Amino acid sequence: MTNALTASGLFGGQFSDPTLAAEFSATAFARRMLAFETAWTRALAGVGAVPEDEAAAALAAIAAFDPGAVAVLAQGSDRDGLPVPALVKALRQGLDAGPAKAIHSGATSQDVIDSAMALTLIAVTEALDARLATALTQLDDLAARFGPAPMMARTRMQAALPATVALRLDAWRRPLADHRARLVPLRAEFGRVQVGGAVGRRDLPEGQGTAVAEEVARLLGLAPAPVWHNDRSGPVAMGHWLTLVAGTAGKIGQDVALMAQQGVDELRLSGAGGSSAMPHKQNPVLAEAMIALARFVAAQQGLLAQAMVHEQERSGAAWALEWLTLPAMAEATGAALCHLTRLLGSIEGMGAA
Template sequence: MASTVFDSLLFRDMFGTAEMREVFSEAGLVGRYLEAEAALARAQARMGVIPEAAAKAIDDAARAIEIDYDLLRHETEIVGYPILPLVHQLSKAAGDAGRYVHWGATTQDIMDTANALQLRAALDIVRRELTELRGIMADLAIRHRDTPMAGRTHLQQALPVTFGYKVAVWLSSIDRHIERLDQALPRVLVGEFSGAAGTLASVGPDGLGMQRLFCEELGLGQPAITWHVARDGVAEAVTLLGLVTGTLGKIATDVMMMAATEFGELSEPFVPGRGASSTMPQKRNPISSELMLAAAKSVRQHVAAMLDGMIHDFERATGPWHLEWISLPESFLLTAASLANAKFMLAGLVVHEDRMRRNLDLTGGLIVAEAVMMAAAPKLGRQHAHDVVYGACRTAIEGGGQLADILAGIPEVVEALGGVEEIRAKCDPANYLGLCGEMVDRVVGTSGQAETGPRLVRAGGDL
């Protein structure tokens, strides 16, 4: 039976996706190890370091081998790392050519390169999901470009905004994450072949050429120098996931609060039974948002672990590297699940416009007191206008009633604004939305640019 949510039959699709699990599955990881070993042999054959026939035999064996996972697990527990046990099996499968397997490499060369290959596949999934989510959010922002609602600061009604504006603020972060991802790729998708202490001493003066061909075989960048103990690239990848899930957690928090009974402005998509309570038939809990928030909090912890894991000792670490084995796959699984939940939730989000309007009117016009003050300021002066409107607000708060009615009884305000009808217009929240619509247009109008940015590339073409 599974012992974590990531492998659980019950929970695994709440904390990961099948596609991302495949990237970080055991078979997938071992496959990347074999891919790196085969690429090394091909590169060395191109340089004449090993016979071409040997490279072909190694490549064929790496593609056809049936791994004895019980033996691999047993020997990995003894050695502490899986590469030497895997090399034993690959060498045996390659026959006479087996003597050339892993020529000049060290364990971390193969493991780091395999991780770079995993990162390429995983980041491609993340980028695709971000792009699809951006499209969903752009449609939502356009649809509700002019839907007025209460903007809130410190959990209090502040000024009117539009729901499209709120969505566009979320969307702007998604665009920046895609930009960050594209910019990070050259730093993250880098191969590793440097030998025991990173000096390439084991392969002689043409080591950098061999390294270049090795990386070329895999479609990865060539590092300027070994990164065995310089883990900023891998840490950057997970930190990026922390930013992505942080944004999704913010969205989830807004949606959950706006879906609360007392707000009633949003509802997650209705699916029979989803979010149901075992005792309260009326419940419709925001399950997708809850999972998004949980993912954000969990990935944040992994970001801290990855940053801690950057502190390696000398030319080969004595433990920090192992943190990556835990944090890297779990961070990507959680991020994939959060993105999937965000797509589902936002694509079917139910927006209760009538409730948004009702909530806008809860304060009887107090939410637009600033609008009246600024409109009266040219005639009354800014400070006097503030004092007069402030007094009207106190009257409304203490005695109830509509702010417009109270202001209509103040002659100097009526004169300053040009009549009672103008007062009522200024007290309508829908007339004080600032540049919400224009800002939505700016975000949505530029959101498609990131889609034409750099793509992840591997040997053989685009992913």
Template sequence: MSIFDGFLSTPQVLDAFSDSQFVAAMLRFESELASAQATVGLIPASAAQSIAGSCKVELFDVAKIVRDSGRAGSVAIPLVKSLKESVAMFNAEALPFVHLGGTSQDVIDTAMALVTREALALIEADLDRAIDALLQQASRHAATPILARTLMQPASVTSFGFKCAGWLAPLVRSRARLREASRRALNVQLGGAIGTLAQMKGQGPAVRARMAQALGLGDPGATWHTQRDEWVALGCELGLLTGSLGKIALDISLMGQYEVGEVAEPSEPGRGGSSAMPHKRNPVASMVALAAAHRAPQRVATLLAAMPQQHERALGAWQAELAEWPQLMMSAHGSLHALAGVLPGLQVDAVRMRANIDHLRAELPRDAADEWFDPALAVQAGETTLRELDALRQQWQALRVAAPARKINPDA
């Protein structure tokens, strides 16, 4: 993360995908693998205890593991090497059972699912904040007259609440689709080099099921090393969400131009200032969301382009996907967090909205002014808005009270 894109994300999601968090997630895989294997009688319980005892991220030189991954071609290889060294120091008899039957992709894919789950929890929380804020704005301004604009020109009168409902609906749909996509994509990966789990003597499916339960992930029933459809589908949903947020940000920034002056992001010390012009109030949240909307399509395109993978393990394609995934998550949460922070306090100038309508009406023939730009048209838009809001509110509440897509082990 560089000086130029750090402020486009959030500290929380940066932490979720940090080197230490990812190594910790890989160690959780190794610990639960040994525990599950001990439970089904594949390895001694004492070996599993020794392995679990060594799977503490503070015992590892994370920076060295990252450096060594370049030569090894996988971050899992130096991790497993370090883990074996640590286990051998305390219980040499447990050494043959470290990473038994696992592969580099097994540990990395599972770790990516774990850290992604944490990032998705951040996204879901901020998505709820944004939805709630738009519900309130749409209700408050259901009949507030505003110019509707098509092809960047005045088209007719609508209501600001109707406009907010148009921002809101895609977010509610994204909330539902992300829930389903996450349920399908967040799976444990365990399949051996060719999916046989040969080293586990027929106990592979039972081991995978126990690992899934312990980690709070799904059991896909088979390896998905080069079956990336569900995983990439989740990435596509994140891209759609980021695009929907970009649309909101673009509207806000256009309506916030001085010559229009209909809305403004909340003002606070140090926010949106200029290094040269003290009178400026730059729409910083909209800027962050728009930057994400410009970057996300390329991230999603890379995920799609990486789907054709060679045989049972990819050379290059999977590695490209891994590199893009955190960047997509960071853009999505950065955009959402920025807008969720300003939508509740969005400054709406209803007087200016009405003045813009009146100014236009004064320049038009009477018939055109009355047919298309009568402020009373906002009442009709308001009635439509309130009906739409009732349906959206019900959908959102159903999502919030529904059982989680997957029961998460509280200790996971």
């Protein structure tokens, strides 16, 4: 769900990430739904379920559909609750019975949307992984420059024992590295094809359902998998990972804000924000945005987890929670990592004054 106020530009880019927002755009998602339909038709032809000439006509119709023509899909969603029935109708329009049957037959709307979402989340994690890599390099550079400098360790926001900057930097770096390492098993959870058909039996085309599913997975670059249409562990695991990443960025932001406090002066930043009433202030605005974004993502994960309660073979309500929360969580996490790399790059000094 788009927040009109923060997306308006009034608050700049503090709470938005145009790169990740574009991955969830209507056009990008429609393009991935079309990729599924293309793979499905190719797979049907591959097992001999439809003749090659009919598949060729169907593929031409799919290729001719403009993924930017969102209005027809939006109208279909208002009627059907999701865009796939309108998409399939539009793809089949004007085709003879044979080529029309070569489009979507044996698949269902959830196969299309879940597989398209898996492709989207792969693109999202690739972008976030690159930002994590940048942040880790920056932290290594800060450790080389300031690691030996003395700094008071603090527990429960009270002075504890003398330490060095390296202690704090290591506490920032270690979880970020762990989050990167988690991406490999995480992608195995959400980067799977969803092919179940109408109720999850994967029985069409008759006797060839598994072969078609495996070929669709291969064509899309997704992992083959058993039917998971009412097991939402993958999307919820993705949300959990986003919560961890945003939370670590928020922890770093909180530490920076405290270290930069006047009177503590353990960290010096360039380009800090100004105040409308107090010209002497340098507000750690990037750090503050990271804290707010971390808390926002954490709150959304509680809502996303409720998508696990998928009644019977398919839920319309629980499923929709993923569409409301995952894009917002991904964009907020992306913004937090953008701020993190900017913030780390603005550190001019660390250690006791």
